[in-house]
Amino acid sequence: MRVGTPAESRPAERRVACVPETVAPLVEAGLTVLVQEGAGRHAHAVDAAYRAAGASVVPDDPVGDVNVVLSVQPLTVDQARNLRQGDITISFLSPATEPDLVRLYAERGVTSFSFDLLPRVTRAQSMDALSSQALVAGYRAVLIAAERLPRFLPMFTTAAGTVPPAKVLVLGAGVAGLQAIATARRLGAVVEAYDIRAAAAEEVRSLGARFLELDLEKQDGVYASAQSEEFLERQRELIGERVAASDVVITTAAVPGRRAPVLVTTDMLKAMTPGSVVVDGAAESGGNCAGSVPGEDTWVGEVLVHGALNLPSGMPVHASKLYARNVLNLLKPMLVDGAVVPDMTDEVLAGCCVTHDGVVRKELP
Amino acid sequence: MRVGTPAESRPAERRVACVPETVAPLVEAGLTVLVQEGAGRHAHAVDAAYRAAGASVVPDDPVGDVNVVLSVQPLTVDQARNLRQGDITISFLSPATEPDLVRLYAERGVTSFSFDLLPRVTRAQSMDALSSQALVAGYRAVLIAAERLPRFLPMFTTAAGTVPPAKVLVLGAGVAGLQAIATARRLGAVVEAYDIRAAAAEEVRSLGARFLELDLEKQDGVYASAQSEEFLERQRELIGERVAASDVVITTAAVPGRRAPVLVTTDMLKAMTPGSVVVDGAAESGGNCAGSVPGEDTWVGEVLVHGALNLPSGMPVHASKLYARNVLNLLKPMLVDGAVVPDMTDEVLAGCCVTHDGVVRKELP
Amino acid sequence: MIDLLTIFVLAVFVGFEVVSKVSTILHTPLMSGANAIHGVILVGAILITGNAESALELVLGLLAVFLATVNVVGGFVVTDRMLEMFKGHKR
Amino acid sequence: MIDLLTIFVLAVFVGFEVVSKVSTILHTPLMSGANAIHGVILVGAILITGNAESALELVLGLLAVFLATVNVVGGFVVTDRMLEMFKGHKR
């Protein structure tokens, strides 16, 4: 069977779903691997390296030419039209935002797997691309903030006076938020964080940061569920003062499949010290911060709001490497005698399968 | 007497020589302080804050209107024309690169002090703007590199595999270089560094980094002196292999009053891993790295070379704060009964005085 | 005789061992405490005086009783005062 | 009698003190060494046997000598072997 990776065609995507390192095991397993010319360009994976690993580098988009398509972003509708019955796609794919694509997959009998839906069970951790990319996102969010902040993050006592450490507030302490906490602490900032999940408090403290105890109910479970508008209103009230006291705010609060909750309002921004920076890690899914625009720096008074756009893509080498490994780990259990045969009774595969055999297996909006 | 701070007019300068915090002591000492409208704009020092501290905010350039001019960059020739006999200027000012301005000062009987020439004696440390700004530069150089690097700096062991720590090489371990070492280490990189000064080895190790022992003579003294071309050739040969092994190279090597030595050649860049980043901290004084252009990112093969342009200016709030304190500390010993009276027998003032009483006191090219 | 020697040897060991791990902070009180203990010569002085036959003996003995008593009571009291100081320290 | 008691008391103290700070790792060798030392009963056995008057005494005494000798030589040798093992450990 043939496995192919096209060059990503969606905007602002610099990652690649397959790196030379993950080609070799597929070839060994008896598959033929096709990689589009220049697919690894941004990730500094040159065509020669793919060839050396055993892939065929093809000048055109391999979709339609292969049985299994590996990509980071969901395929375009055009690409999907080239797929045939029984073809398999693996990528990020949120049914809520791509209903047309999903229907098209189902129509054409394509089996599609989405990392967005991968069950977060222990066994699936090595396939968990949401985690691996959130790791990158949390790290980059801090670098972006530090780069834009007109102040130091660490404290310095110097002959020209003492510079106090910057105060960083992280809202949402999921995978990305925790990594943001760790990175900001590394750079010497004083960090506090908040999350509505009950388990988060201990996790935040386990990184040496302060957990912001708010007078709000906590939630159990792995993911947060959607909050009522009253809840959010209360939350904003309570958070306001801490936002004003911070030099940097990094938000990563999300509820899977929903618009991100708005946590930071324009009024709060105005109360911040001039020159402060907010990085809105949820800008693409609606934004945790009022007025953030994905991929843009917006000034709200004297405060800079950076709306994040595909943060992992900003660090394509390692982001691709981790993603490609996730892809490989997802493929591995499907490899049977040189063919890719998904076992739909496997809870992990079943969990992340969006379409199969002409059926849409997840709810569409 | 009147002291004034114009808005900086040279390109790419976002700092300001006087912040509200340093206005107050001057006013208390009986001076009248004038600040040009919007002078503190980039440093988030608003006009109202200056007024609150006791300064008069004036719409136009106060130069010519005041006896003492405080600025970051040297004044422009136009501004200098407005100065009168006995006026005092305090700023960075390198006679070697601004001979015309210096001659004009002398002609007009202006007393000019330059932070570039401040003797590095113990007592003068609180006035040492080269140090305070180099601190900012070293920190920013790492942030810039980290932001541009398509990889992580720290090591991560994750379910999707292990990412090794980035290797950072710092060439030139003066104030900026040492801070770069510290910051890169904070971010989790494996750091090694080299400098030709004998004292540097211990200083590098005192930050937990590896010192690169090369088979080259070492120099004594506070500053490095110019090296022969043969020496540099040998140095490049020896460094080559370490450059190739690094993911990030940060160069800050400088010899006061001279062109910066070229330490990294195009061939070395080509030998680096694709996606590596070089930040040339000496780009403005000729560059430590072949092909670096101040203020620009240049691709040399698959390696990105960032030529630094006024690094401290990228972090204007704290850079200005430290600079303004240095200015204040330099002024303090001159304050006599509400007037600014430099004592030219003071070794520190004498050391950093470029022109006085119509005489050019330093060599011009 | 040999028993007394044995006793002496064993007492030396006990003296050595008991004191060998003392923390520096207790050096002075320990010295003072030991000082009070050798005031036990008072026992000897009493026995001698109680059996004194000549006037000289009596005088010497009484002087010894007096001095030894000073040693004993002064020693224990001073030691206690010193240790009080310690108790006063927090923790 | 009182001297013997004094000796006993002092010896108890010496025994306590000497051992009280031993590191855990030496527990077994110390036990074994002490074991060898109580083999000193051999001295008693020799004295008894050397003055034995009846055959029964002689037999008992000789048996005691034999057993005590085993205790002594075995004890010291085994202890030494154990300590050799320690020496062998690096550091």
Next chain:
Amino acid sequence: MTVQLVYLVAALCFILALKGLSTPRYARAGNLIGAFGMAIAVVTAYVHGAVHNGLLILVAMALGVVVGIPAARSVKMTAIPQMVALFNGVGGAAAALVALAEFLAVPTSSVLFRVATVLTVLIGSVSFSGSVVTFLKLQELMTSRPVVLPAGQVVSVGVAVVSVVLAVAVSVFPSGFLLVLLALAGLALGVLFVLPVGGADVPIAISLLNAFTGLAVAASGYVLANTLLIVAGTLVGASGTILTRLMAQAMGRPLTNILFGAFTAPALVAVAGEQRTVRSGTVEDVAILLGYAHSVVVVPGYGLAVAQAQHAARELVHLLETRGVSVSYGIHPVAGRMPGHMNVLLAEADVPYEQLKELDDINPGITSVDVALVVGANDVVNPGARDEPSSPIYGMPIFDVDRARAVVFMKRSMRPGFAGVDNTLLYNDKTTLLFGDAKDSLTKLLAALKQL
């Protein structure tokens, strides 16, 4: 007088011997000094005291040497405790015999003398029979499990009462027959004393019997009016008692459990059957385990982060390294609660990257790792992930620390980790649990290691 002086010197040697034996550095010298003291004492006793039967005595001693030395030489290292027990037993027997013989020779002396005789005989026999039973247990010539006889307690109390009565009787009415009866009662008592002591406690029992023998010898010193025997016996009695207490403490066992082994059933013995037991150790146990290991792997987990114990862990590893132990950290891909959690913490504590090892670096050589120190990790070392297909974490790669020679677990309770799955490793024979906050435990461990 000269003889007495020699004895005094010998006594001195014994004190120095014990002193030497309590510090690793001088332990060997101490033993030699002890042997020297013994030699001069024995020679003097022979020269001065072997008025008759000199040759016979020499023969008996020669026989003792012929039996003792080869036994001590050839014994396997692992069998040393039972050998010590045996030597102790014969010493006790010798003391009892000496007292018996002296009693036969001079049956009608003072009450004090008879009391001393009675004590020697009684304690000596207890020590002898008790030692023999411990020997049998350790040598596995009988079960090493605690043997609880039906009505064992009643029998023990009965025999003890009989012994006391006999002892009093002999002290009052000197009678060889009663004395022999007393010896028999002592023998029974020794057996009854040791039978209920289980596996791990046997060394403590040996140490106690050792102290007993010391006391028997001291008592025989009174019988013979010999200062050397008094001093040496008392030394051994006293130091043996302290040592027994220290050993019990080091094993975390209250001494009374062992002292009254006949009356109370030991507390923590592995009982066969359904209920699984865990073994929790003391900081000292673990310190020894680590301090004398050759290779150690530290596996940190989320608990390390919660306790913020990264600095303490680094120090411990550092200390172990200066002791010559080779140590590495096993960093599991999903240890902690975010990717790279352990990296972040250990970098903060300045742990060199080279010490961080992954699954593939550790697992192949795990069987030659002496100790795996699991610090607040749980799921990432759960053998269920490897062995039990029904486990919810089945399929996650783990550190196979269950295959290391020994495992030390630091956690606060028996609660499971993130996955909520029970961990069979906690119940493994090789596992020592150290309960408590990881930072606390590490700090204590550090202190204990420095004492070693």
Next chain:
Amino acid sequence: MTVQLVYLVAALCFILALKGLSTPRYARAGNLIGAFGMAIAVVTAYVHGAVHNGLLILVAMALGVVVGIPAARSVKMTAIPQMVALFNGVGGAAAALVALAEFLAVPTSSVLFRVATVLTVLIGSVSFSGSVVTFLKLQELMTSRPVVLPAGQVVSVGVAVVSVVLAVAVSVFPSGFLLVLLALAGLALGVLFVLPVGGADVPIAISLLNAFTGLAVAASGYVLANTLLIVAGTLVGASGTILTRLMAQAMGRPLTNILFGAFTAPALVAVAGEQRTVRSGTVEDVAILLGYAHSVVVVPGYGLAVAQAQHAARELVHLLETRGVSVSYGIHPVAGRMPGHMNVLLAEADVPYEQLKELDDINPGITSVDVALVVGANDVVNPGARDEPSSPIYGMPIFDVDRARAVVFMKRSMRPGFAGVDNTLLYNDKTTLLFGDAKDSLTKLLAALKQL
């Protein structure tokens, strides 16, 4: 027999007293036990032994109490050492008198008896006169400087020889006159022994004299054939000797210097005039200084960085805090070799920002700081920068640690810092130097503090 038993109990009390006095926790109880033992011994002696002169004895004792208690009660804390010296002296005198009186009573007993008498008298007198001189020195009734007499050594040796000759003579030919001469020689010897001992060493000399008195008492025990005196005296003699050694070690002084004070000039005594001296302490000294302080300021400098001792410093501070000491770090603006050098290091060691204090936070309250611990800093605490306009570093603000109650300096040598300027603080009376790599020193200090 009963009397003897009471004496035995008293002796036991004394042992327990010394044992108690060696651990902070039981020190007070120990002293009380000692007093109790003394009480029962004295009462027994009186009841049993004061056959004649009972009333006179009571009066003498009452006088002693009347003199002793108020003296001990009213003495100022700072004057306690000289008070102890005085009590020791009178004890020595009492021993000498007892021996003298016994000699007068029974002049013609065995040689051994006479040897014991001679020893008691000689040692007792040395102890008495020596103690009196140390008292005078400490009370500043005479100079506390070492007094080196012209030809002092020759005189000392002469008197020593005379004493020995007299001692031998009295042992052979019992003569009251010679014995009195011997006592006088002892008095002279005591004075000569103590005169050359200088300021800081006097307490060590007192301790030694204390041990001497113990020996005198033990010897008098032989004279009187009294086991209690033997045991108690020996105890004090032995423990006093060890204690003297420990004290000398703690002050870093070789004991021989003090023992042979009369013959060799002390090595490290502050000599007036040009050459400045430094005081280097031991880790234990510093541990006590820190452990019993109320407030400590740690001033780190470039040496901390060179030694990479940031983790060790953090631990030390942490330990001090758990002991209730309030600690902060004084971060000088130019400490280290780059701006913020200390910040970087201490952040790496995870020192909370709140503990970092600046010049203006520390200097105003510096006089109430018990100990300033200077870790590898130098220029930033050099008082020359404040006081000497001619100094090249004049004008740099510094931490005024010379105004703290005590200063501890950790560095490797007497070399100056970056500025190459000598630091007068090193020669300050308040300063204790701890030479060695900062990390090493801190680690050792940590261990020592844990022992406290």
